[in-house]
Amino acid sequence: MNRPLIHVFRFIAFVLIQVFVLNQIELGWGILPMICPLVIFLLPVELETSMLMLIAFVMGVCVDSLSNTFGLHTSSLVLFAYLRPWVFKRFAPREDYELNKETNLFTMGTNWFVTTFGTLILIHHLWFFLFELADLSEIGFLIQKVLLSVIVSFLLCVGLQIIFVKKPKER
Amino acid sequence: MRKLFAFFRRFRIFLFFAMLQFTALYFYFTSLNFPRSQYYTTASQVGGSLWSFQNHITRYINLNETNSGLLRQNKALRERLPESFIRLEDRLAKINDTLYEQQYEYIPATVVNSTFDKQNNYITLNVGWNQGLKRGMGVFSDEGIVGIVQSTSEHYSLVKSVLAKNVNADVMIEKSGAIGLLKWETKNDKTANVSGVSNDIAIKKGSKVLTRGGGGIFPRGLPVGRVLKVSPIEGKSTWNVEIKLAVNFRAIQKVYVIKNLLLKEQQDLEEKIPVEKPQDE
Numbered sequence: 001m002n003r004p005l006i007h008v009f010r011f012i013a014f015v016l017i018q019v020f021v022l023n024q025i026e027l028g029w030g031i032l033p034m035i036c037p038l039v040i041f042l043l044p045v046e047l048e049t050s051m052l053m054l055i056a057f058v059m060g061v062c063v064d065s066l067s068n069t070f071g072l073h074t075s076s077l078v079l080f081a082y083l084r085p086w087v088f089k090r091f092a093p094r095e096d097y098e099l100n101k102e103t104n105l106f107t108m109g110t111n112w113f114v115t116t117f118g119t120l121i122l123i124h125h126l127w128f129f130l131f132e133l134a135d136l137s138e139i140g141f142l143i144q145k146v147l148l149s150v151i152v153s154f155l156l157c158v159g160l161q162i163i164f165v166k167k168p169k170e171r
Numbered sequence: 172m173r174k175l176f177a178f179f180r181r182f183r184i185f186l187f188f189a190m191l192q193f194t195a196l197y198f199y200f201t202s203l204n205f206p207r208s209q210y211y212t213t214a215s216q217v218g219g220s221l222w223s224f225q226n227h228i229t230r231y232i233n234l235n236e237t238n239s240g241l242l243r244q245n246k247a248l249r250e251r252l253p254e255s256f257i258r259l260e261d262r263l264a265k266i267n268d269t270l271y272e273q274q275y276e277y278i279p280a281t282v283v284n285s286t287f288d289k290q291n292n293y294i295t296l297n298v299g300w301n302q303g304l305k306r307g308m309g310v311f312s313d314e315g316i317v318g319i320v321q322s323t324s325e326h327y328s329l330v331k332s333v334l335a336k337n338v339n340a341d342v343m344i345e346k347s348g349a350i351g352l353l354k355w356e357t358k359n360d361k362t363a364n365v366s367g368v369s370n371d372i373a374i375k376k377g378s379k380v381l382t383r384g385g386g387g388i389f390p391r392g393l394p395v396g397r398v399l400k401v402s403p404i405e406g407k408s409t410w411n412v413e414i415k416l417a418v419n420f421r422a423i424q425k426v427y428v429i430k431n432l433l434l435k436e437q438q439d440l441e442e443k444i445p446v447e448k449p450q451d452e
Contacts, residue, residue, distance in 0.1 A: 020225055026288045030358065049184045057191050066218050068286070068293040068329065071199035075192055082188040131199065132290045141358070 007043060011059060014039045019066040030145040033152040035160065036063060036073065037080045037124050041117055042104060045097045049085050056081035069132075076128040080120055091116050105161045118154065125150050219327030222284040222295055230424065237424040244313040275390050277427040278302055280310075285332070287360040287420040292334040294318060298428065299326045307388065309429040315394040315417030316340060316382060317426050328428075334360055334420060341385035342395050344412070347372050350383055351412065353395060360420045362399060365412040372410075374401050380414050387434045 014036050022033050040056050060074025067073075088097070091112060097103070105113045129145045136142075179186065284295040298304055300323045308320040310330050318332040319340075331338060333355060340353040342365055349372040351365040365380065378398050384391030396414040404411050431437075 023286070030288075050187050053188055053191055057195070060195065065215060066221065068295075069199075069289075070202035071195040071197075075195035075199065078188065078191045078195060082184075131196070134290075 010039050015059060015062045018063055023067045029148055031148045031152055033149060033156050035153060035156050036077060037121055038157045040077060040081050042102055045103060046099055052081040052084060053078050072128060072132055076124050079127050080124045083120060083123060087116050087120055104165050105158060121153055122150050215324055219295060223297060226283040233422040233424055236422050240313050241425060274433050276430040276432060278430060280426050280428055282423050282426060285423055287334055291336060292332040294330040294332050296328045296330060299323045299328050301325050303430060304328050304428055309388040310426050311393055312418055312423060312426045316389055317418055319388060341383040342380050343383045344374055344398060345379040345381055347374050349374060361416060363414055363416055365414055368410045368412050370403060370408055370410045374398060374410060374412060387431045387437045389429060
């Protein structure tokens with residue numbers, strides 16, 4: 001499951017979807033769904049934080065250079081990668097993480113996924129839109145943007161996993 | 172010394188994080204105002220080709236609208252051709268016109284990528300410095316002004332659209348002759364604001380807003396939009412003028428880049444003005 005090829009393929013596919021589909025559609029109310037964090041989230045648990053951040057940085061540069069955001073995606077993805085080990089530790093399951101097992105919706109359970117991924121993506125989106133607006137006078141609009149985008153991104157990420165991730169067999 | 176190393180080992184992850192974060196954010200905030208490199212944008216070779224490919228697939232969606240726009244413009248130009256006129260005075264010989272000198276040249280371009288719903292919107296064109304584009308040139312479509320060239324690569328260029336902060340084009344309002352700066356602060360891609368219009372000038376709703384031709388970026392009289400709403404700003408002697416933009420940024424396909432042949436002359440002259448910090452409104 002954790003073969004590197006899957007991650008490379010996912011990396012490329014998610015960048016392309018983000019740039020050519022999600023950045024292009026206009027949902028209104030300032031919604032901008034971002035699914036790239038999911039790739040970072042699904043990287044192996046045992047991966048070092050510095051490596052995680054490096055991958056996030058490269059991914060962010062790819063997205064930024066194709067959508068003229070000059071480092072916004074990079075910055076927020078690096079933050080996401082930096083916080084992931086911390087959040088994983090905080091919400092670790094009782095019998096710790098199993099190595100060689102992907103931390104997706106099905107292997108870790110819905111509750112765990114909602115808390116960890118929800119927390120991380122909320123921080124990610126907040127960071128992104130904070131720097132995009134760069135103006136605290138429109139805090140209402142900022143909150144609206146963050147919350148609505150988080151909901152859409154989260155649902156998209158869940159949907160993508162339901163469609164593409166192989167479900168483990170029932171034991 | 173050992174303590175220092177221990178400190179670095181302990182915080183190396185955070186330091187690495189801080190370094191990456193600093194790189195990204197530094198680039199973000201400097202690029203907003205002072206772009207230096209085209210490599211990190213859709214005007215780069217790789218980005219440009221990818222977006223050209225995408226445009227190749229999706230351009231058919233707006234083909235109807237683009238065609239009718241070009242047709243309209245063609246009609247207007249055709250009416251000015253010599254064939255469309257009857258010669259009234261046959262005896263006069265035609266002489267070379269020395270009264271007029273060409274000031275502006277136009278470079279046609281195709282939009283390969285554009286956004287309209289972001290905080291700062293950019294447009295990528297399929298022409299670059301190979302075709303003579305330079306930073307700071309104006310861009311307009313047959314509907315009105317579109318933006319200003321921000322950076323160029325060999326075959327592509329990045330245009331900061333009117334739908335971005337700090338575009339500040341010089342505009343004037345027809346009839347009343349009031350002048351102001353074009354600002355885009357709203358989250359709406361259909362409207363913009365004109366700031367700095369003195370409130371002792373009466374401004375009619377619906378009057379045309381045109382470029383003023385200052386700065387040498389746009390020729391005088393290009394359409395910008397129409398006045399939508401005029402409201403007073405409390406405590407200031409200026410109107411808040413809301414205008415409806417002439418250009419439909421959702422369906423922008425063919426544009427022209429303006430090359431001002433006399434720009435250097437104007438700039439050389441204006442350089443002699445003693446420098447003063449511009450006041451904010």
